Amino acid sequence: MTKLKCVAIDDEPLALSLVEEYISRFPNLQLARSFEDAISGAEYLKSNPVDLLFVDINMPDITGIDLVRSLASKPMIIFTTAYKNFAFEGFELEALDYLLKPIDISRFTKAAEKALEFYNYKNNAKPGAAEESFYVYSEYRMVKINIAEIVYLESMEDYVKIHLSGEPKPVLTLMSLKKALEKLPEDKFKRIHRSYIIATGKVKSIHNRKLKLADIELPIGESYAESVRGWAKNF
Structure with missing residues (x-):
């Protein structure tokens, strides 16, 4: 114990x-x-x-x-x-x-x-094992983020808003979007804009440089459009 x-x-x-x-x-x-x-x-x-x-x-x-x-x-x-x-x-x-x-x-x-x-x-983290969660510092305390619950991440200058399914209020933490992406499994999260990372499994539709999640539509940045077309062929 x-x-x-x-x-x-x-x-x-x-x-x-x-x-x-x-x-x-x-x-x-x-x-x-x-x-x-x-x-x-x-x-x-x-x-x-x-x-x-x-x-x-x-x-x-x-x-x-x-x-x-x-x-x-x-x-x-x-x-x-x-x-x-x-x-x-x-x-x-x-x-x-x-x-x-x-x-x-x-x-x-x-x-x-x-x-x-x-x-x-x-x-107790095992080398090479897939991470199911990570911790961020928010509102003066460490907060556990379950990766499966992430819908999208939004850049707010020096901060990132982590939007979670079933949670009305996002988790705000001092972190760059690039650093946040390093904590996420590459096959399940993609950057679609300089200000957004999305969970590919939460995507409902993609049309005319717009990507729809459960209750929000996000823009696809011009420099990310080709990359999105590459992984979104199954939509």
Whole structure:
């Protein structure tokens, strides 16, 4: 059974005790150490690698953001905070999740399960095996994208919108369309425009430089028209 070695850091004793209690309920989580002092916690982490760090953002000596930024080798991060406006700086650190205090056990469970799933994804991938999913950073947390659910991807300057079947709201992530295409199986996804990648299996029709998906029609770029004609012969 996979066990994630954890450290918890929070200057509030009651909040720290609650995280310790929640960790103890999960057989897949093992608490290595906990600290009320952020500096002591940071020193421990520099010489003791762990899998998962629960760390408060707002602490008097150094912030959780600065603590994580100082680590040469970063574990998976779950921030805890008493403030609804999560610090934007956490974006660059690609935190797995963040929990709003007072932390509810059901919300903690979701974060813990996500950590375990992400750990297995990163460590158990078999070379050459077809990927069924990948993770992106969106709205201050890591989000799992199931490849089979992707309808199309849309470029928004430095960002990409990932449109998923059955989801009214796309996932917005900081990524280039070229980088996104590298994560997708070449035989199932094609670029049809400088701003669009589509799942070929979701195409309903192609006509007059227009490609129709379930509920949207997208333009085919002039420089991609010949390529589309090549793979679309079966339509």
